[in-house]
Amino acid sequence: MMPRDNMTSTVQKIAKQALVTFRNPSIVGEHNKVFLENQSKLKNLLAEVRAADLKIVPRSVESASMMPPQRLAPPVTYMHIYETDAFSMGVFLLKTGASIPLHDHPGMYGMLKVIYGKVRISCFDRLDKPREGTSGVVQFNPPLMPFQRSSLRPSVLRSVGEYTEDSGPCVLSPQKDNIHQIDAVDGPTAFLDILAPPYEPDEGRDCHYYKVLHAHSEAADRNSEAQEQGDRWLMEIPQPSEFWSGGEPYPGPKVSL
Template sequence: MQAAVFGENLHRLQQLLNEVRAEDLHLVPRGPAAVPGAGCSRAGAGAGAVPPVSYMHICETESFSMGVFLLRSGACIPLHDHPGMNGMLKVLYGSLRIACLDPLPPAAPPGARRRALLRSRQLCTPASPPCLLSPHTDNLHQIDAVDGPAAFLDILAPPYDPENGRDCHYYRLLEASAGPAADPHALPREVWLVETPQAADFWCGGEPYPGPKVSP
């Protein structure tokens, strides 16, 4: 019964989120200024540096968090996870390339290699349906802004909470676990990951949310 109710509520939330547009949140697409060294390898943060990614906090409760991420042209949110969390991502403007992975057992200690399944690598625009993640499917992903700045609405349930085991971990893609004859572009496919600290050249700034108030 609970699974059925969850499925119904999830479907309804997907429908509602699919209707959200940038103008509904009073967002105007940014200019084309690019991140130096576009991609996930960028110059580090310096004095007065503009962050490659900014976050607009909308609201947060014990059950969920909601906000908007803004990526400059060429910016990348590195491969990371969402332990024990469900999530939705809806592109508001621009284009995002999103790579989604699932960890494969057994679990590995920090710094050790672990197997994962690279499930998809897709280009998402405001016309795309919301991207979904669950505790077990598409829980790891990397997000790249493509051909200009981009923004997306992000909902996580429950929100990050390090004290309750829901902390963000970052990973680096190493190599395919299959033999040399395997097609490196075929999906889904197994890959190797290693957990890493948050990169010194990635940081997220904060900006005020200009849209309508959301009451949880």
């Protein structure tokens, strides 16, 4: 039997609410009142979590510098906490200067809550087609090969924000802020991460990486409003060679659902 302190721990409560929120796919959606109420409860629980609740000691720049050389140690590590068919939960730890490159979460919801340090999150939305006033002959410098053009996706930069442990969670959905990049700012950082449902390549939920391209066209030049709103082109690329991740044991209260 699980110890009572584990059953009443913050992470147990978060996991329980995540299961309630995401376990029934038929009600998961931005237009379902029950789902939105459950999602709001989960967001409120996440807003309160701190590193101490997970028994994670924040790492300083000094302690990070004592780790093995950067070329040998992964820039990002992951602590697995719990996973079901409905959601996965864990902690990502980023070393000083580390970044999780621009990537997507196909058909997935997500919540990210910083537990120490600071991150900068740049969020993009994919567009079905270039917005009115931005079409026309698009030029890239350097020019792209035909096979590269086939992997281009019109997108818009929705937001760039910085988050600390005092910030509320960053929330993504299948339609909004689904593509994002996460950068450590001013030292090591860590965040609790929930994805629903988890990545599953066999079901079309695989992680893809992207590069931002800045295009030039006469139509876009005439439409300064679209430029200011952040219209971009994303090109799918292989996982960047400078990014890889490792694993660490999770030291906090266990979860049981």
